[in-house]
Amino acid sequence: MSLVVVGTVAFDAIETPFGKTDKIIGGAATYSGISASYFTKDVKLVSVVGEDFPMEMIERFKTLGMSTEGLQVKKGQKTFFWSGRYHVDMNTRDTMDTQLNVLLDFDPVIPSSYQDCDFLMLSNLMPQLQKKVIERMQKRPRLVVMDTMNFWMETQMDALLETIKLVDVLTVNDSEARQLTNEYSLVKAAQKILAMGPKYLIIKKGEHGALLFNKEQVFFAPALPLEDVFDPTGAGDTFAGGFIGYLAQTRDISFDNMKRGIIYASAMASFCVEKFGTERVLELKQSEIDERVQQFVNLVQFDIELV
Amino acid sequence: MSLVVVGTVAFDAIETPFGKTDKIIGGAATYSGISASYFTKDVKLVSVVGEDFPMEMIERFKTLGMSTEGLQVKKGQKTFFWSGRYHVDMNTRDTMDTQLNVLLDFDPVIPSSYQDCDFLMLSNLMPQLQKKVIERMQKRPRLVVMDTMNFWMETQMDALLETIKLVDVLTVNDSEARQLTNEYSLVKAAQKILAMGPKYLIIKKGEHGALLFNKEQVFFAPALPLEDVFDPTGAGDTFAGGFIGYLAQTRDISFDNMKRGIIYASAMASFCVEKFGTERVLELKQSEIDERVQQFVNLVQFDIELV
Numbered sequence: 072m073s074l075v076v077v078g079t080v081a082f083d084a085i086e087t088p089f090g091k092t093d094k095i096i097g098g099a100a101t102y103s104g105i106s107a108s109y110f111t112k113d114v115k116l117v118s119v120v121g122e123d124f125p126m127e128m129i130e131r132f133k134t135l136g137m138s139t140e141g142l143q144v145k146k147g148q149k150t151f152f153w154s155g156r157y158h159v160d161m162n163t164r165d166t167m168d169t170q171l172n173v174l175l176d177f178d179p180v181i182p183s184s185y186q187d188c189d190f191l192m193l194s195n196l197m198p199q200l201q202k203k204v205i206e207r208m209q210k211r212p213r214l215v216v217m218d219t220m221n222f223w224m225e226t227q228m229d230a231l232l233e234t235i236k237l238v239d240v241l242t243v244n245d246s247e248a249r250q251l252t253n254e255y256s257l258v259k260a261a262q263k264i265l266a267m268g269p270k271y272l273i274i275k276k277g278e279h280g281a282l283l284f285n286k287e288q289v290f291f292a293p294a295l296p297l298e299d300v301f302d303p304t305g306a307g308d309t310f311a312g313g314f315i316g317y318l319a320q321t322r323d324i325s326f327d328n329m330k331r332g333i334i335y336a337s338a339m340a341s342f343c344v345e346k347f348g349t350e351r352v353l354e355l356k357q358s359e360i361d362e363r364v365q366q367f368v369n370l371v372q373f374d375i376e377l378v
Numbered sequence: 379m380s381l382v383v384v385g386t387v388a389f390d391a392i393e394t395p396f397g398k399t400d401k402i403i404g405g406a407a408t409y410s411g412i413s414a415s416y417f418t419k420d421v422k423l424v425s426v427v428g429e430d431f432p433m434e435m436i437e438r439f440k441t442l443g444m445s446t447e448g449l450q451v452k453k454g455q456k457t458f459f460w461s462g463r464y465h466v467d468m469n470t471r472d473t474m475d476t477q478l479n480v481l482l483d484f485d486p487v488i489p490s491s492y493q494d495c496d497f498l499m500l501s502n503l504m505p506q507l508q509k510k511v512i513e514r515m516q517k518r519p520r521l522v523v524m525d526t527m528n529f530w531m532e533t534q535m536d537a538l539l540e541t542i543k544l545v546d547v548l549t550v551n552d553s554e555a556r557q558l559t560n561e562y563s564l565v566k567a568a569q570k571i572l573a574m575g576p577k578y579l580i581i582k583k584g585e586h587g588a589l590l591f592n593k594e595q596v597f598f599a600p601a602l603p604l605e606d607v608f609d610p611t612g613a614g615d616t617f618a619g620g621f622i623g624y625l626a627q628t629r630d631i632s633f634d635n636m637k638r639g640i641i642y643a644s645a646m647a648s649f650c651v652e653k654f655g656t657e658r659v660l661e662l663k664q665s666e667i668d669e670r671v672q673q674f675v676n677l678v679q680f681d682i683e684l685v
Contacts, residue, residue, distance in 0.1 A: 159562070255466070258605045279586040282603060291600040291677050296589060298565045330680040361684055370598050371678050373637040377668055 074319045075185050076104045076312065077117040077204050078194025079174065080142065084154040085347060087161070087302050095348040096128055097153065099194035099218065102305035104137050105352050106312030106339045109360060110320040112136030115185045117204065119177045121149040140182045148173045161300045162277055181207045190319045193217040194308055198227055198234040205237050214324050216240040216315045218307065221247050236268035242311050244275045257282065271329065275307055283333055288326055292333045293371055295341040302347045306340045309352055313339030338363040381626045382492050383411045383619065384424040384511050385501025386481065387449065391461040392654060394468070394609050402655040403435050404460065406501035406525065409612035411444050412659050413619030413646045414499070416667060417627040419443030422492045424511065426484045428456040447489045455480045468607045469584055488514045497626045500524040501615055505534055505541040512544050521631050523547040523622045525614065531557050543575035549618050551582045564589065578636065582614055590640055595633055599640045600678055602648045609654045613647045616659055620646030645670040
């Protein structure tokens with residue numbers, strides 16, 4: 072089933088304890104779109120870049136089965152640029168530079184060929200723009216998944232809450248869940264967020280796994296214990312893209328299938344952190360994904376007979 | 379099968395963001411022993427207290443099915459006392475006061491009725507004393523589980539390594555695993571620790587669950603997402619006691635059964651943190667434990683068919 076992915080397509084410059092990069096391709100929609108493309112060949116991108124963005128990458132998106140009709144290329148303008156440095160624990164980072172460039176007056180256009188979409192991934196972006204995309208869909212998609220970040224909680228909480236109200240699934244990390252609700256307990260935070268509108272909430276805990284909540288149930292998926300995390304950039308977006316991609320592929324939005332989706336999402340994220348940027352997620356084989364999912368099964372499955 | 383539990387029986391004074399206690403009963407062997415007693419009625423305690431320790435509590439141990447023949451009561455001396463204050467995140471704490479008292483010249487005695495034991499739990503204690511207990515067992519138990527803490531890594535690393543070499547299962551928390559090996563990656567830390575002697579390693583991650591390693595396999599058990607953690611004191615000891623108690627009850631020390639043991643251990647620990655000290659773990663019903671284990675099953679089980 073068709074999946075529209077909205078968000079940033081960007082240049083990143085990343086520094087981790089393992090090394091640093093020049094300008095490389097990044098952006099939330101880039102990671103989410105690439106990740107989803109392993110599950111469905113009907114991914115439609117909505118984003119904006121400047122004329123400095125390499126055409127080869129846009130061709131690469133197409134090769135992966137992504138439509139780029141909704142990817143605006145702005146003549147005479149520059150692509151969004153972000154630069155960050157990770158701390159030794161790899162869980163925290165400092166933003167060194169942010170150049171919004173084309174993002175400053177980004178007005179998302181939904182081509183008519185996108186209008187029949189069943190799944191909508193709102194990757195991290197200004198909440199007003201995420202809302203605009205929902206409003207510009209002539210038909211409500213079966214499932215709208217939204218990712219966001221602490222920055223919008225600090226600068227545009229009202230707009231953020233307006234958008235959160237409209238989505239089916241919200242994904243945030245643990246500190247964002249706490250920030251959004253002023254609750255330290257994630258169980259209490261989850262119930263408060265579910266009262267804001269979404270029917271499902273995914274709390275991403277990085278190396279500590281992810282939690283899926285609805286009002287009655289909770290599911291936990293671990294992260295794979297890795298020898299090294301090389302670069303966490305894009306792991307959350309890769310996770311979200313794998314999640315919604317799996318749901319689109321299987322056409323099943325039940326809680327039980329969302330559990331499976333989170334396992335696939337975690338597998339995709341575990342690849343992302345193995346190399347800088349999109350390098351690893353651009354080169355995956357289906358057999359590698361299956362093998363990784365099997366590792367997750369082995370990691371958590373046990374049999375207890377309760378009578 | 380019979381299980382000997384060695385460690386401290388103590389007084390604690392605890393302060394958490396939720397409140398503070400006067401002197402209450404604590405100690406690693408107390409928590410481990412009580413927890414194990416829900417699985418086997420053949421728990422034998424080795425420890426030492428002063429004459430200030432309440433006889434009612436010793437009677438309570440017996441009611442739970444624990445032998446206290448190896449619990450020395452020192453006339454004219456005082457029981458080990460520890461006092462600590464937890465930070466808001468409940469993951470870190472400051473020690474406010476430590477009075478070793480009877481622990482200063484504790485010489486563990488293994489009564490002859492303990493000599494046939496199949497399972498030995500070395501709860502946190504000076505590593506030389508843990509080693510002495512192993513040496514004083516006329517017959518090697520089927521399984522020796524050892525818990526320890528960062529304090530011994532800072533003050534008695536050589537003695538600690540001598541003892542670690544002799545045990546089958548070591549349990550430490552994540553920061554201790556890193557401290558013991560100078561490896562940030564828990565996967566690398568685990569392999570280094572397994573090269574030190576133990577066949578199995580359990581890394582406890584508190585609210586983030588626990589990992590079980592042997593040289594070939596890894597298993598992850600989550601912690602139950604709780605509305606509130608009231609007092610984490612003793613959770614690790616309760617975990618260890620539940621783990622070895624379950625193995626003693628089921629008489630099965632395979633990796634697959636250790637997985638089940640860790641789920642029961644996690645369930646026991648999840649009760650411990652609900653109230654101050656031993657209050658909650660002293661009053662459990664079997665039906666509550668079964669229900670809690672079922673919650674763990676529901677939390678992590680999913681079905682993925684890989685072809």
